[in-house]
């Protein structure tokens with residue numbers, strides 16, 4: 001029977017450990033990435049932004065672009081820090097219920113409707129708002145779950 005050695009698969013514990021390690025490594029890279037862009041960002045803000053990036057990719061990127069650059073005159077960019085500051089309380093409502101009517105972003109007028117995202121939880125909205133305002137705007141603060149929950153209660 002010599003020469004018929006079958007390569008034994010790696011033990012399960014090893015594979016699990018390996019997987020956990022990759023996840024941790026990815027997480028550290030992500031935090032490093034966010035903190036190197038914004039040096040005074042807290043670990044909590046970085047964690048929210050990392051989670052928010054996933055929400056963004058699945059629910060926003062098609063229209064607003066990978067870097068929040070928008071699309072021509074159809075979809076506004078998400079890089080207008082003044083708009084974010086002025087509308088801080090409204091942003092949660094925009095994400096949950098969408099937006100209609102003319103708005104001005106970075107001196108450009110936009111007037112296409114944005115659909116609402118009723119599947120996103122309050123937490124998802126906190127994550128995605130933290131992501132867009134830190135990655136595309138110049139904010140370094142977190143949208144907390146509490147803040148979003150409160151803002152959503154007063155949507156008109």
Ligand code: HEC
Nearest residue numbers: 059060063076077078099100101103105110111112113114
């Ligand atoms: C189907 C395309 C589409 C999707 C998907 C979409 N948006 Fe929008 N978004 C728009 C349009 C169009 C407007 C402008 C609405 C208007 O003119 O009243 C807008 C406006 C906005 C604004 C306010 C203006 C600005 O540029 O800052 C924010 C903030 C925003 N979207 C965030 C998001 C987030 C976060 C998501 C994902 C959860 C998302 N949008 C998904 C099309 C979209």
